[in-house]
Amino acid sequence: MKIIVCVSCVPDTTTKPTFIENNTKLNEQGVQFIVNPYDEYSLARAVALRDATPGSKITVITVGEANTEQNIRKALAVGADEAIRINAKPINAQYVAKQIAHVVKEIGFDIIFTGKESTDYNGGITGNLIAAELDIPYTHSVTSLEVSGTEAKMEREIEGGKEVVRASLPMVLGSQKGIAEPIIPNMMGIAKARTKPLTVREPIPVETPTQLIIHELPKPKGAGKFFKADGNVQEAVNQLIEALSKEAKTI
Amino acid sequence: MSVLVYLDSANGALKKTAYEAVAYATHFGQEVIALAIGNIEDKQILSNVGKYGAQKVYHISEEKLKTFANAAYASVIAQVAKDLGTKIIVFSASSIGGVIAPRVAAKLNAGLLSDTNVLPKIENGQLIVGKTVFSGKANATFSLTGEFNVISVRPNTVKPSEVGSPVNVESINVSTQESDFRAIAEAILKTSDKISLTEADIIVSGGRGLKGPENFYLIEELAEVLGAAVGASRAAVDAGWRPHSQQVGQTGKTVSPTMYIAVGISGAIQHLAGMGTSKVIVAINKDPEAPIFKVADYGIIGDAFEVVPALTNALKAYKQKIS
Numbered sequence A: 001m002k003i004i005v006c007v008s009c010v011p012d013t014t015t016k017p018t019f020i021e022n023n024t025k026l027n028e029q030g031v032q033f034i035v036n037p038y039d040e041y042s043l044a045r046a047v048a049l050r051d052a053t054p055g056s057k058i059t060v061i062t063v064g065e066a067n068t069e070q071n072i073r074k075a076l077a078v079g080a081d082e083a084i085r086i087n088a089k090p091i092n093a094q095y096v097a098k099q100i101a102h103v104v105k106e107i108g109f110d111i112i113f114t115g116k117e118s119t120d121y122n123g124g125i126t127g128n129l130i131a132a133e134l135d136i137p138y139t140h141s142v143t144s145l146e147v148s149g150t151e152a153k154m155e156r157e158i159e160g161g162k163e164v165v166r167a168s169l170p171m172v173l174g175s176q177k178g179i180a181e182p183i184i185p186n187m188m189g190i191a192k193a194r195t196k197p198l199t200v201r202e203p204i205p206v207e208t209p210t211q212l213i214i215h216e217l218p219k220p221k222g223a224g225k226f227f228k229a230d231g232n233v234q235e236a237v238n239q240l241i242e243a244l245s246k247e248a249k250t251i
Numbered sequence B: 001m002s003v004l005v006y007l008d009s010a011n012g013a014l015k016k017t018a019y020e021a022v023a024y025a026t027h028f029g030q031e032v033i034a035l036a037i038g039n040i041e042d043k044q045i046l047s048n049v050g051k052y053g054a055q056k057v058y059h060i061s062e063e064k065l066k067t068f069a070n071a072a073y074a075s076v077i078a079q080v081a082k083d084l085g086t087k088i089i090v091f092s093a094s095s096i097g098g099v100i101a102p103r104v105a106a107k108l109n110a111g112l113l114s115d116t117n118v119l120p121k122i123e124n125g126q127l128i129v130g131k132t133v134f135s136g137k138a139n140a141t142f143s144l145t146g147e148f149n150v151i152s153v154r155p156n157t158v159k160p161s162e163v164g165s166p167v168n169v170e171s172i173n174v175s176t177q178e179s180d181f182r183a184i185a186e187a188i189l190k191t192s193d194k195i196s197l198t199e200a201d202i203i204v205s206g207g208r209g210l211k212g213p214e215n216f217y218l219i220e221e222l223a224e225v226l227g228a229a230v231g232a233s234r235a236a237v238d239a240g241w242r243p244h245s246q247q248v249g250q251t252g253k254t255v256s257p258t259m260y261i262a263v264g265i266s267g268a269i270q271h272l273a274g275m276g277t278s279k280v281i282v283a284i285n286k287d288p289e290a291p292i293f294k295v296a297d298y299g300i301i302g303d304a305f306e307v308v309p310a311l312t313n314a315l316k317a318y319k320q321k322i323s
């Protein structure tokens, strides 16, 4: 089985982003990049699927510049077999999806894992767009996956519950927490990753009808109104209810 | 010019997110055409969408489309948009609309913005939209320059209001293709949650400060009085106290309710990522230095085990007084 795992590299979750070039670009100075948390779930599930399906191989694909290679090695260290880096800035989801679709058409695919979203632009659409390009099914926010032959049974998160989805391979899915526990790389994995193949490819020309104009930081909030409960809980509670009903008008 | 709005539905009725998408679409100052797909027997429900701003409502009740298949819905909606010439297509960024929108965009080679949380603008003929990025830590503005443009709207961004009157509902027939049904919804497993987190108007969340699963009844009782949904921090979920479906934050749900009450939650950056755009944030925490107070609008500094029961009782009395 040809298993593809799409990995994006995103700022560490504690990053406080700032922007440069007239606020059009993230200031990468001092930012630590990590494998997108949802892609870690994908990797872990892909490794288990490969190990349960003899003759399978996992190919990691990233659209990113050379500085993403450190994180690609991490993906190899947790068990992927080979990696492809498409040498381009990931301009937006439509751009990334077209690049990935172009490459996987060439190398072949049975199941393509993406994350439910990446934690930088929070689009939640890349996997769906890849599926559309390849004209295969997509299932979003998947919390469990069973594959037998060319059939997959999944559960996906929906408002107020879960939906059971049956799909046929080849297909794309967007992983959500629950699909597998992320794997922490061990020394042996890290050593092996150094010699696993990492191929660099140049991007195809892609224009998209979606342009980022500017980033802004949210306006800082004014100081809140806080009531101390020590000594008189009832008093603090009454003050809060007064504020919520008269000022905030939320109750 | 007109805007096409897809109406989320489930179990024969429209979802709250359907009306929100219509309310958002009215902000383009163009004719609003709403489209529902699937089994909705009560035509009055569809007709009433006119009250919220749609000038026309179309319904597709094709047998094959009675169960959800995002690819099939996308093909049909893209075709309708082409036939009607609606250049802007609006969805809710829900688990329904949100997974149809990208596929429609791909079919129409359209501009695409998912999960917008601000109103759109048309400036010098350009379509300008925005959303929070970096998990709520920044905002970004985009211009959509396709012949067609597709937008999905984060739940709770716009409040529907009555601006019109009921309209006629027209049925349309479409053809479907077999290859679009390679992934289909077979069944729905309900959680015991009475109100879904992402759609809730008020959310009460509990964290590690509650000390154990047995104390979450405090959160549930407070939520009950407020008609709120129950959420949790990752610490509470990872400890096995609450299901992951209730986790709010970076690796959980992103929510944007009118009021978010955080009880015994420190306000780690990854938690704020999921609820920072809530309109009013209330914190109950015994540590005045907890980061949650940096983003809270209101709060009580105190022990949750004393404050929450007192608050629940006082709110009961307040609700009785105003009803």
Ligand SMILES: Cc1cc2nc3c(=O)[nH]c(=O)nc-3n(C[C@H](O)[C@H](O)[C@H](O)COP(=O)(O)OP(=O)(O)OC[C@H]3O[C@@H](n4cnc5c(N)ncnc54)[C@H](O)[C@@H]3O)c2cc1C
Pocket (backbone or CB within 6 Å): A013, A037, B206, B207, B208, B209, B210, B232, B233, B234, B235, B236, B247, B248, B249, B250, B251, B252, B253, B263, B264, B265, B266, B267, B268, B269, B270, B271, B274, B284, B285, B286, B287, B290, B302, B303, B304, B305
């Ligand atoms: C990659 C990554 C992703 C993450 N994703 C998420 C996510 O999606 N959601 C999320 O929530 N977290 C997430 N986290 C975890 C996050 O960093 C915090 O660890 C977590 O939010 C802490 O949960 P908490 O606030 O309940 O617990 P704590 O940080 O332990 O805070 C407990 C709070 O309760 C207060 N308290 C204690 N006793 C009482 C009492 N009796 N009365 C009142 N207050 C009391 C304390 O003062 C404290 O502020 C993520 C972390 C990483 C690294």
